[in-house]
Every structure is written in C-alpha cells, then in structure tokens.
Amino acid sequence: MGIGEVYSEMKKEIPKDVTLVCVSKTREINEIKEAYAAGARDFGENKVQELMDKYDNVGPGVRWHFIGHLQRNKVKYLVGKVHLIHSLDSIRLLKEIEKQYAAQDEIASLLIQVNIGNEDSKTGVAVDEVNALIKACEECQYIRIKGLMATIPIGDSQHCSKYFAEMKSIFDNLKKNKYKNVSMEFLSLGMSGDFEIALAEGANMIRLGARIFGKRDYK
Numbered sequence: 711m712g713i714g715e716v717y718s719e720m721k722k723e724i725p726k727d728v729t730l731v732c733v734s735k736t737r738e739i740n741e742i743k744e745a746y747a748a749g750a751r752d753f754g755e756n757k758v759q760e761l762m763d764k765y766d767n768v769g770p771g772v773r774w775h776f777i778g779h780l781q782r783n784k785v786k787y788l789v790g791k792v793h794l795i796h797s798l799d800s801i802r803l804l805k806e807i808e809k810q811y812a813a814q815d816e817i818a819s820l821l822i823q824v825n826i827g828n829e830d831s832k833t834g835v836a837v838d839e840v841n842a843l844i845k846a847c848e849e850c851q852y853i854r855i856k857g858l859m860a861t862i863p864i865g866d867s868q869h870c871s872k873y874f875a876e877m878k879s880i881f882d883n884l885k886k887n888k889y890k891n892v893s894m895e896f897l898s899l900g901m902s903g904d905f906e907i908a909l910a911e912g913a914n915m916i917r918l919g920a921r922i923f924g925k926r927d928y929k
C-alpha cells in the first residue's frame with residue numbers, strides 16, 4: 711500500500727472527531743504530498759528549520775503542528791505559520807511566545823506538554839506544575855491554550871493505559887474550571903505504537919509518523 715492508501719485506511723479506522731496529525735519529520739516533500747493528495751492537511755514537525763523548509767512546498771490549506779521541544783530563540787520563526795504548538799513546557803517559553811506573537815499581532819494556539827511519566831529524558835511540565843503554567847497563561851494577551859499533549863514512557867499496554875488515563879483525568883479536571891485564555895479542546899496522545907490505547911482512553915488528537923509513512927530513516 712502506498713502512503714495515500716495507508717492514510718485513507720487510517721482515516722476510516724479512527725472516529726470522525728479525532729484529529730490525525732501526520733508526523734512528517736524526516737520525510738521528503740513528495741512523500742508528504744502523497745498523504746496530502748489523499749486528503750491529509752494536518753502535518754507535524756519537530757524541528758523549526760525543517761518546518762520552514764517544507765512550509766510552502768506541500769500545498770494550500772496545510773495546518774502545521776509543531777510537536778518538538780521549542781527553543782526560545784526559534785519562536786520568532788513560527789509566528790503566523792503554525793496551526794498549533796503541542797510543546798509548551800515552561801513559563802520562560804510562554805513569555806517568549808507572548809512577546810514574539812505580540813510583536814506581529816498574532817495569536818498563538820498551544821497545548822501544554824505534560825511529562826506524565828516524570829522522565830528525565832523528556833521535556834514537558836510536571837503534573838504539579840500545570841496549574842502555575844495555566845495561571846501564567848491567564849496573564850497573557852496573545853496566548854490561547856487549547857489542551858494537553860504527552861508522550862508516555864515505553865511499556866506494556868497496561869502501562870500505556872494508565873498514563874493515558876491520568877492525562878485524560880487532568881484534562882477533564884481542567885475542563886471543569888474556567889480559566890482565561892484556556893479551553894480544553896484537544897488531548898494529543900498516542901503515536902504509531904500506542905494510538906489505539908490512546909483513543910480508548912479518550913485522546914482526540916493522535917500523532918502518527920511511521921504508521922503513515924513507514925519506518926523513519928534518520929541518515
């Protein structure tokens with residue numbers, strides 16, 4: 711099956727209200743265009759330079775998602791270009807996003823990345839830091855928080871379920887409250903290896919790379 715067919719099959723498999731982000735990092739433009747031709751519009755990149763290089767080359771109507779760790783000195787390049795940044799992971803980054811988006815009078819849509827497994831190797835805020843970050847967002851003018859994102863520790867399906875369920879419960883609790891600049895719309899969980907479990911636990915945005923494009927080659 712080609713990339714377009716795989717994408718179409720996947721769209722049939724997942725519920726209509728779930729956003730499928732095709733993770734196109736390391737992929738050539740012609741591969742991305744195959745998914746685009748089959749109807750894909752949401753693409754995820756984890757490096758600013760790579761996103762810039764691809765930005766104008768896929769087709770009209772693409773919604774770029776930034777899913778990697780975002781360095782503060784690169785924020786300026788994303789202003790007005792990305793649909794959603796999945797990786798807000800500190801107040802310092804928030805302040806830089808507010809500053810750069812203010813300078814161009816644009817609104818930034820963000821997900822808070824939560825380090826749900828407390829892994830040293832991963833970015834994201836700890837669960838007990840989420841509230842402080844939300845409070846800081848309430849002070850901003852150019853920031854809209856749209857939900858939460860996480861990548862979970864490697865483990866068996868029971869472990870995956872547990873972490874996804876924890877994220878869903880944090881999401882639901884935040885949703886009950888009314889915060890300025892915050893609406894809990896998207897719960898971005900699940901990658902190629904675990905997206906079925908993420909969907910079962912209530913994710914409504916999944917990020918698939920290998921499952922759509924085949925195995926990545928980092929050469």
Ligand SMILES: *Cc1c(COP(=O)(O)O)cnc(C)c1O
Nearest residue numbers: 733756777901902917918919920
């Ligand atoms: C690479 C990446 C994905 C996609 O991973 P696959 O296993 O290829 O589906 C999803 N989310 C993030 C944050 C990534 O960096």
